[in-house]
Amino acid sequence: EAGVAQSPRYKIIEKRQSVAFWCNPISGHATLYWYQQILGQGPKLLIQFQNNGVVDDSQLPKDRFSAERLKGVDSTLKIQPAKLEDSAVYLCASSLVPLGAGGTDTQYFGPGTRLTVL
Amino acid sequence: LAKTTQPISMDSYEGQEVNITCSHNNIATNDYITWYQQFPSQGPRFIIQGYKTKVTNEVASLFIPADRKSSTLSLPRVSLSDTAVYYCLVVGNTGGFKTIFGAGTRLFVKA
Numbered sequence: 001e002a003g004v005a006q007s008p009r010y011k012i013i014e015k016r017q018s019v020a021f022w023c024n025p026i027s028g029h030a031t032l033y034w035y036q037q038i039l040g041q042g043p044k045l046l047i048q049f050q051n052n053g054v055v056d057d058s059q060l061p062k063d064r065f066s067a068e069r070l071k072g073v074d075s076t077l078k079i080q081p082a083k084l085e086d087s088a089v090y091l092c093a094s095s096l097v098p099l100g101a102g103g104t105d106t107q108y109f110g111p112g113t114r115l116t117v118l
Numbered sequence: 119l120a121k122t123t124q125p126i127s128m129d130s131y132e133g134q135e136v137n138i139t140c141s142h143n144n145i146a147t148n149d150y151i152t153w154y155q156q157f158p159s160q161g162p163r164f165i166i167q168g169y170k171t172k173v174t175n176e177v178a179s180l181f182i183p184a185d186r187k188s189s190t191l192s193l194p195r196v197s198l199s200d201t202a203v204y205y206c207l208v209v210g211n212t213g214g215f216k217t218i219f220g221a222g223t224r225l226f227v228k229a
Contacts, residue, residue, distance in 0.1 A: 004161070035219075042205055042219030043162065091161050099209050099217060107217075109161025 002026065004110035006092050012116045018080040021113045025073070025094030031055075033107065034067055034077050035091040043091055049075065050098060079115075087117045122206045127224040136193045138223050140206030143187045149210040151182060151189045156203045156222070165204075166191070193225075201227045 005024040013019050025032050030051050035043035046065065048056040051072035060067070064083070069075040079086055089112040099105045124140040142151070150169045154162035166173055168180045168189070179192040193200060203222040 040221070042222050044219070045217065093161065106164045106167070107162075109163065111159070112161055114159075 004092055004094055004108055006090075006110040006113055008113055009111065010114050010116075012118065013082055014118050015084055016081040018078065019082055019115060020076050020078045021090050021092075021115075023075045023077070023092030023110060025075070025092070026096075026108055029094035029096050029108075030072070031095045031098045031105075032069055032075050033093040033095075034075070035093065035109075037089045037091055037112070039088070046077070048098075055098070082115075082117045084117050087115055089114050121218075122208055122220045124204075124206050124220060124223045126221065127226065129226050129228065130196055131228050132197055133195050136196050136200070136225060136227075138191045138193075138204055138206075138225070139188055140191070141188045142206070142208045145186050145208055146210055149208050151180065151186075152207045152209055152217070153178070153180065153191045154205045154207065154219075156205065162205060162219075196225075196227045198227050198229060201225060 004026055007022050011019055032049040034046045036046050037043040046060045047067045049069040052069045065079055067077045091109050091112045093107040093109045095105050095107045097105050122140050122142045130136045152167040153165040155165050156162040166175055166178050166180045168182055170182050170186060173180045181190045203224050205219050205222040207217045207219060209217050
């Protein structure tokens, strides 16, 4: 079974530029998550999709971050404009069912995209 | 959502059993505990999950006492490749189940 795919793996931009990350979840997984992981910290949930609808985006800085999951499969996360403090690893995860729904709610993470904002 | 507290770091030697304890004093009735492992430059990987008592799989065991205010991840006979960050999470329902990752425990296994 293929895992969660993310691209690019690395990105370096200057502040105030825009950047986009792409995620392809495990086939059949209805729930998709985007996390931000700053160096030395645990991942922080930014947004959660159930199919193509947003379930939770309470920690997404909506003035500069946006995300979409068209057709309920692939997802993109965009930052516009980027700030220095956005330097982090952006992780995408997927699960067969939403958390708390039962034994198949395990999250599978992709390798992440390391963003450096100069 | 219950906050978790775990040691920042631990050292061990190959072949030893490692126990990492996580406290979650405010765990709610429907919350459950999940542990993830993360290697450098990789996303976290699910290890084990439980609600109460003991859970065991091919990788680890999870011990949860009756009051559920703490949990202990047990890794039998660690090897160098077990060097990683281990996260204890409480999955709780606050308008939908959510997870909050803490800073994790950095385990360093020495030869």
